[in-house]
Amino acid sequence: MVRRLRRRGIFLSIFFYPYSAKGRLRHLGFFIFGMIDHQKRKAKKESSLTGKTLLVVHTGGPKKRFTLQRLKKLGVTLVMLNKEKNWAENYVDHWILADTNNHSECLNAIKSFFKINRDVVVDGALTFWEESVLLTSKIIDRFNFIGIPYSVSKNIRNKYLFRETCATYGLPVPRHQLIQSEAALSALGEDMPFPLVLKPIYGSSSAFVVKVENKEELMESYRYAKSQFYTHEDCHEWEDLSMMVEEYIDGDEVDMDILVQNGKIKFYSISDNYQTREPFFVETGQAIPSSLPEQDQRALIEMAEETLEKVGVQNGCIHFEAKSTKRGPVPIEVNLRMGGDEVYSFVKGAWGVDLIEYAAKVACGIYSKVEKPAVPKKYIVGEYFLADNSGVLSELDIPDTIEKQQYVEEFHFYKEIGDPIFIPPDGYDYLGWLTVSGENSIDAEDNMESIRKRVSYKVAKFASDSSIGKTLRGTRFSSAVLKKNLIVKASKQERFRRIALKNQRGLRVGILGNGADSNHAPEEQEIAFVASEAQKTLQKIGYATSFFDLNDPEKAFHDIKASSVDLIFNLAERVHGSGALEPQAAAMLDILQIPYTGSDSFSLALCMDKIRMKKILSYHSIPTPKWDYVYDLDDDVDKEMEFPLIVKPANSDNSIGITKDSVVTSAHQLKKQIRFILEELKNPVLIEEFIAGDEYDVSILGNDRDDLRVLPLSRYVYHMPEGGWSVCSYEMKWENHPVYNYKHITIQRPVKNISKRLEALITEISLDTYRILGCRDYGRVELRVDKDGNPFVIEINPNPCLNPDSSTVLTAKVMGMEYGDVLEEIIRVAIRRYNREKA
Structure with missing residues (x-):
């Protein structure tokens, strides 16, 4: 000690200060205790997140x-x-x-x-x-x-790879199989006995997870999931849309919330999950601490520790889902982040451990010693507020005294009167959740029962001619009261739905578009011309019309809101001059609850993002040219693709970014075009094998199978001079280029000299594409056919040009439909769509 004090310059200040020997010893004691206190404060500061x-x-x-x-x-x-x-x-x-x-x-x-x-x-x-x-x-x-490397997380986040990884290390794992086609389902053998669980390999919150009892249910569930993936709000964040089946594991389901640092478990908590609502595994509630026998809990945490060690998880806050079965513990899923909803408050309330704090400390490399009490501070149970059917929340009564109860830990009710509620398979809504505590598990369950009985709500099935959805709570705890402006909005939609087709010319139609003058680019002038022609034509045949210019979206919003229009004919392709914001026009109309023609914002955005569109079409086995995409100059391009390739922006329209240089024949040209699109156009890059054959436009009107109409095909036969590629470039569309111009294209309407088989195949592929991408009312699919007669989808336009000389209008003319007939047909199918939605 003296040697250490001497090094700090303290020894001399004490032992040569004019005190008695006894006094010097007393002061030495003060210094030693001061040093210890200083070290404690220093350690506490170093273990704090303050300033991190x-x-x-x-x-x-x-x-x-x-x-x-x-x-x-x-x-x-x-x-x-x-x-x-x-x-x-x-x-x-x-x-x-x-x-x-x-x-x-x-x-x-x-x-x-x-x-x-x-x-x-x-x-x-x-x-x-x-x-x-x-x-x-x-x-x-x-x-x-500090955290979990990608090489580890990719094998855990992907549920199929997690199963494979567990099997590799000899960990308990249910029998499982990757499913990428209906054929794989049909080929399932006796080693996969029913019941089985079908689930996406990515995803969360049990979305599209279903228990199936036989092959018919399995096939039906698979087809449904394939057709509905894109409707899930988080689908665009999933790495892959493949599915898997696995053995159904019967047992007691638990959640283990674990803090692991430097490969050592610093803390764990086990909570019991109540029986889920099958077949969709809807969570109903949970309790902490677990009531399982001590030996079962010990086996669970030992299994979890072994699993995390073998798969390579060294640092993190982990939410580990498992089942305790007669054959022992089995891992179900591992979430490499803190559990959601009530998990944080559960663990904090029962054990006094702050998962957010310790997750942050692990991430910052702060060494943590977590003190877990020998017995829980509280016993806590939680339950979700669930609906028995899809519909509208029509009644709600929550006494304002609930949250004042001492044993109520957390109370959340997210829905309001009039909100739509969707339960599986329609959707995955829950209304809220409640957690309460007690001195023991029985006390906590009794407290839950007393609170649950005081919360009443009703979800009414959708019905016509009712006031469901037209009420609102005065406060979040009071009973519902009638809200006038919701009834007004509902009556607008009801009037539109009820109108007879023979009286549709009595509708007040708003044209939502974009104005432009001679100073604007040619493509902008074209967009403005379409809206102007549509308004003039509808007025001429008897409609009362108004024009709303989305170049000033704030004014358009307020003008539409204040107007008396029954329907918006959505021809907008720009918001604030940006084509990338085109889907927001439909989103604005949904917010205003105004009926409108054409696809919704989701489908418009999906079709505009050609990379996402390609992924979905590939998943559904729709033929497209072999392709790859690039977000960064350092990204690799699939070397198996063969030149020539066409390089184009992934998120643009009107041939913007497609030039005479877009078709490339060498790696040098490819790199140059990628750089141009990334750096000049600020756009991701889509790269496809170039299909040098004829191009086909397939225009479609309608919605459901019994209402869909495919117009006669259009065919574009290219006769390009030497050195020119058969591509409809920006120069061809909007500039007077000597090589790239329409005099080198023969346009056939209707098509000539193609086989009935090819015509039928093009039509069927186009209809599938239209339906898969959720298009409504009208759209146009563009395809190319290679030298061997194989059609490939190039893209789909859910909001195609509707000027009198457009492909859609001219092909309709082949059937004897004039320009006004096409516009009226689109209004007609929109009315029918809204009528079906009401029913």
Whole structure:
């Protein structure tokens, strides 16, 4: 001790100070205790998150607000990687804005942020959002943070690969098989006995997970999931849309919430899951601590520890789902982030352990010793508020005294009167959740029962001619009261739905489009011309019309809201001059609850994003040219694709970015075009094997099978001079180019000299494409046919040009339909669609 004090210059100040020997010893004691206290304070400071900076990946929805609130209270500086600024703005210190589905874009955005903000030193990265787990791992790898490497997370996030990895290491695993086609289902053998569980290999919250009892149910469930994947709000964040089947495991389901640091489990908690609602595995509730026998709990955590060690998880806050069976514990799923909903409050209430705090400490490399009490502080149970059927929340009564009860831990009710509720297979809504505590498990369950009886609600099935959905609570705890403006909006839609087709010319039609003058680009003038011609034609045949210019979206919004129009004919292709925002026009009309023609915002956005569109078409086995995509100059291009290739922007329309140089025949030309699109056009790149054959347009009107109408095909036969490629480039559409112009194309309407088989095949592929991508009322599919007679879908336009000389209108003319007839037919099929939606 004296030697250490001497090194600190303290020895002399004590032993040569004019005190007695006894006094010097007393002062030495003071110094020693002071040093110990100083070291304790220093250790506490070093283990604190105050002053640390965390990169959080994806805000999640508003239900994740509590995670950011807690981090801010812990003194953390938050850097948020998200697609856009949102509800989290009050908690975030620095934003990094990038598309979290585009991992290369995110990594580059982070790199740029670090370069510009050299004073911001990030100590770690984590996510609370399941769909961002893989991106977070890539960030951890790239920037050398502490966490779970991508090489590990990809084998866990993918449920099929997780099963395969477990099998490789001799861990317990149910029998399973990857399913990528109906043929694979038909080929299932006796080694996969029913009941089975069908599930996506990605996804969360039990979406599209279903228990099936026989092959008929299996096939039906598979077909349904394939057709409905794209309707799920998180589908675009899934890496792959493949599915798998696995053995149904009967047993007691548990959740294990685990903190692991440097390969050592620092804390674990086991909670029991109540019996799910099968066949869709809808969660109903849970209880903490687990009531399973001690030996079963010990076996579960030993299995979890072995699993995490063998699959390579060394650091993180883990939500581990498993079942305790007669054959022993079996892993079901591992989430490489903190559990959602009630998990945080469950663990905090029962054990006093703050998972948000310790997850952040692990990410920042702060060594943590977690003190878990020998007995729980509380016994807690939780239940979800669920509906028995899809419909509208029509009644709700929540006494305002509920949250004042001492044993109520958390109460959340997310829905309001009039909100639509969808239960599987229609959707995956739950209305809210409640957790209560007690001195023991029986006490907690009794408290839950007393609260649950005091919350009453009714979800009424949709019915015509009712006031369901037209009421609203005065406060969040009071009974429902009638809300006048909702009835007014509902009556507008009801009037539109009820109108007889013979009286449709009595409708007041608004034209939503874009104005332009001679100073605008030629494609902008074309868009304006379409809206002008449509309005004049509809007026001429008897409709009362109004024009709303979406170049000023705020004015258009308020004008439409204040108007008396019954229907909007949506011809808008720009918002604030941006074609990328075209889908927002339909979204605005949905917000206003105004009936409109054409596809909704989801389908418009999906078809505009050619990369996502290609993924979905490939999944559904729709033939498209062999393709790849690039978000970054460093991205590799599939070397198996053969030249010539066509290189084009992935998110543009009107041939923007498609030029005479778009078809490339060498790696040098390919790199040059990729650089042009990435750097000049600021757009992702789609690369396809170039199909040099004839091009076909297939225009479609209608919605359901009994209402769909395929117009006569259009065929474009190219006769390009030497050196010219058969491609409809920007120069051909909008400029007077000597080579790329329409005099080198023969247009056939109707087509000539093609076989009935090819014509039928093109038609059937186009109809499938139209339906798969959710198009409504009208659209146009573009295909190419190679030298061997094989058709390939190039793209689909859910909002094709409708000027009098457009492909859709001219092919309709072959059938004897004039321009006004086409516009009226689109209005007619829209009316029928709204009538069916009402029914």
